[in-house]
Amino acid sequence: MNTAEAAAPVLCHREIIALDRVGFSFGSQQVMNNVSFTAHERDFIGLIGSNGAGKTTLLRMIVGLLKPQQGEIRLFGTPIERFKDWHLIGYVPQRNQFNPLFPATVREVVLSGMYGRRKLLKRVSKEDAARADDALRTLHIENLADKRIGALSGGQQQRVFLARALINNPKLLILDEPMSGIDTETQQNFFHLLRHMHQHHNITFLMVSHDMEMVRSYLGEQPKESCGKLTFHVRHSHDLEDCAETDLLHTLRKEG
Numbered sequence: 001m002n003t004a005e006a007a008a009p010v011l012c013h014r015e016i017i018a019l020d021r022v023g024f025s026f027g028s029q030q031v032m033n034n035v036s037f038t039a040h041e042r043d044f045i046g047l048i049g050s051n052g053a054g055k056t057t058l059l060r061m062i063v064g065l066l067k068p069q070q071g072e073i074r075l076f077g078t079p080i081e082r083f084k085d086w087h088l089i090g091y092v093p094q095r096n097q098f099n100p101l102f103p104a105t106v107r108e109v110v111l112s113g114m115y116g117r118r119k120l121l122k123r124v125s126k127e128d129a130a131r132a133d134d135a136l137r138t139l140h141i142e143n144l145a146d147k148r149i150g151a152l153s154g155g156q157q158q159r160v161f162l163a164r165a166l167i168n169n170p171k172l173l174i175l176d177e178p179m180s181g182i183d184t185e186t187q188q189n190f191f192h193l194l195r196h197m198h199q200h201h202n203i204t205f206l207m208v209s210h211d212m213e214m215v216r217s218y219l220g221e222q223p224k225e226s227c228g229k230l231t232f233h234v235r236h237s238h239d240l241e242d243c244a245e246t247d248l249l250h251t252l253r254k255e256g
């Protein structure tokens with residue numbers, strides 16, 4: 001490291017998500033009003049709130065699936081209406097049971113995590129296929145690769161969505177109750193993976209969880225901010241980006 005690098009400030013306070021007085025209603029039901037919060041680079045945010053508090057609705061606005069009716073959302077400093085770099089964001093939606101006849105295979109669902117980056121559904125390169133195989137192996141679902149997603153159990157589907165979210169090496173990972181419906185061993189491995197990614201790679205997390213034990217143990221007892229029925233527990237990582245392996249999937253592979 002040269003002197004200039006040594007003297008450089010730690011560049012980890014970049015704004016990743018900014019919510020500025022966001023409001024949303026379904027018909028006459030106001031779900032949230034005046035929600036403001038800023039997530040900085042390398043924050044791990046636990047979004048907590050009772051059932052129906054609006055957590056999923058907020059995540060769906062952040063990933064562009066719903067439009068805020070009041071206020072503004074910025075992603076990586078860009079107003080969401082102009083944001084194009086969706087490949088920087090991995091999203092694991094809340095577990096949904098698929099119709100058993102839903103036509104995509106597990107491999108296709110995992111690969112679809114890359115399509116945003118390519119804009120069009122192009123032919124899958126050897127490199128993409130290898131990455132998908134790696135993700136499938138890491139989450140222990142390689143034997144399910146050619147099955148229809150709708151034919152899997154809920155826990156197996158959850159693993160497929162984790163693999164899909166990780167395939168692009170996202171800078172921001174958004175997870176809606178990712179641990180629900182998966183067995184204890186996989187939960188522990190997965191949480192280890194998240195902690196490792198937070199401490200040793202440059203990734204920001206926004207995770208909805210009802211697991212208060214996990215939230216308190218890693219993110220602390222007290223929320224950093226509260227807005228209406230939503231509370232934000234935050235832990236910031238100042239650790240070095242010291243992991244030699246850039247492939248995010250290596251941790252779970254070693255520990256799994």
Ligand SMILES: Nc1ncnc2c1ncn2[C@@H]1O[C@H](COP(=O)(O)OP(=O)(O)OP(=O)(O)O)[C@@H](O)[C@H]1O
Nearest residue numbers: 026029031049050051052053054055056057058094
């Ligand atoms: N598509 C929809 N149409 C109408 N109302 C909806 C819709 N989606 C959610 N709601 C309502 O909006 C409110 C917030 O829902 P949301 O799913 O965001 O809550 P949540 O905090 O994620 O809850 P949970 O912890 O149960 O997952 C709830 O009252 C819900 O019934």
